[in-house]
Amino acid sequence: MGWNLEREMDFLEGVFDRHAGRVERVLEPCCGTGRHLVALAARGYDVAGYDLSPAMVDFARARLRSVGGRVWRGDMATFVPPGRFDAAWNPVNSIGYLLEDDDVSAHLECMGEVIRSGGIYVAQFSYGGEPADLARFGPWGNQGGGLSTTLLWEVVREDAAAKRSYQHCRITARRGRETRVIDEDHVLRYWTHEDVDRLVERSPFELDAVYWDNFEEFPREDYRIGDHGNLYHVFRRRSNQAGDAAARGARRGAARGGAKPRRR
Numbered sequence: 001m002g003w004n005l006e007r008e009m010d011f012l013e014g015v016f017d018r019h020a021g022r023v024e025r026v027l028e029p030c031c032g033t034g035r036h037l038v039a040l041a042a043r044g045y046d047v048a049g050y051d052l053s054p055a056m057v058d059f060a061r062a063r064l065r066s067v068g069g070r071v072w073r074g075d076m077a078t079f080v081p082p083g084r085f086d087a088a089w090n091p092v093n094s095i096g097y098l099l100e101d102d103d104v105s106a107h108l109e110c111m112g113e114v115i116r117s118g119g120i121y122v123a124q125f126s127y128g129g130e131p132a133d134l135a136r137f138g139p140w141g142n143q144g145g146g147l148s149t150t151l152l153w154e155v156v157r158e159d160a161a162a163k164r165s166y167q168h169c170r171i172t173a174r175r176g177r178e179t180r181v182i183d184e185d186h187v188l189r190y191w192t193h194e195d196v197d198r199l200v201e202r203s204p205f206e207l208d209a210v211y212w213d214n215f216e217e218f219p220r221e222d223y224r225i226g227d228h229g230n231l232y233h234v235f236r237r238r239s240n241q242a243g244d245a246a247a248r249g250a251r252r253g254a255a256r257g258g259a260k261p262r263r264r
């Protein structure tokens with residue numbers, strides 16, 4: 001079973017049209033291997049991404065060499081990439097690596113600095129309490145260059161009080177007769193509807209729309225829970241005045257003990 005990346009990119013372009021107007025420059029925090037950056041560059045966008053992992057940065061940079069685009073090393077909680085962007089995209093729950101409220105606020109503030117007024121930040125993530133069938137992803141197969149990989153991802157345990165979701169990823173790689181199994185444990189944020197609304201309210205963004213992972217629009221008035229699976233959230237950068245006022249509020253919160261944004 002594989003994810004249809006081109007269908008997802010069609011959806012994303014539809015979201016750009018509906019929610020941001022003209023989009024030319026796209027940023028991807030947590031870009032990983034750069035699979036979305038490559039797909040977006042092929043569609044004519046000026047792309048840029050960043051990731052915490054130096055190995056991912058090297059890999060994505062090498063991949064983008066033929067299609068263009070920039071990749072930096074950076075941490076979501078502090079990194080302000082150079083340049084201005086019309087839109088940003090952060091799929092598959094990666095924003096959940098920000099575990100503390102202050103880090104989420106600092107990240108939204110960093111993003112508010114680089115996304116133009118009226119631009120959008122599309123973040124895909126699921127809420128705590130996912131039912132077992134949604135909390136298991138895969139097996140997801142991939143093949144290329146004589147290597148075949150299978151990825152299985154699952155939520156192992158959740159702690160709603162501590163707002164943590166303990167997850168496990170198993171990658172099985174086969175080349176010829178050789179098989180290698182890589183097991184990784186990940187700790188992600190346990191999101192709740194209230195937390196998202198509260199953190200976004202004091203950020204330079206507002207929630208403009210939500211979509212199901214089948215790309216249909218999710219009713220805005222509905223209470224969002226784990227049963228809804230991996231939802232795409234469209235956050236719109238408020239006008240400079242409104243966004244800056246919210247960002248000042250978040251900065252005051254950060255000054256009381258949170259992470260500080262850093263421009264490179």
Ligand SMILES: C[S@@+](CC[C@H](N)C(=O)[O-])C[C@H]1O[C@@H](n2cnc3c(N)ncnc32)[C@H](O)[C@@H]1O
Pocket residue numbers: 029030031032033034035036050051052053056074075076077090091092094097098
């Ligand atoms: C599940 S992968 C997703 C990669 C990519 N967006 C994709 O869909 O293929 C999550 C990525 O987030 C990166 N990451 C984790 N915490 C991060 C942080 N605090 N700042 C930036 N990147 C981070 C990891 O290194 C990893 O590459």
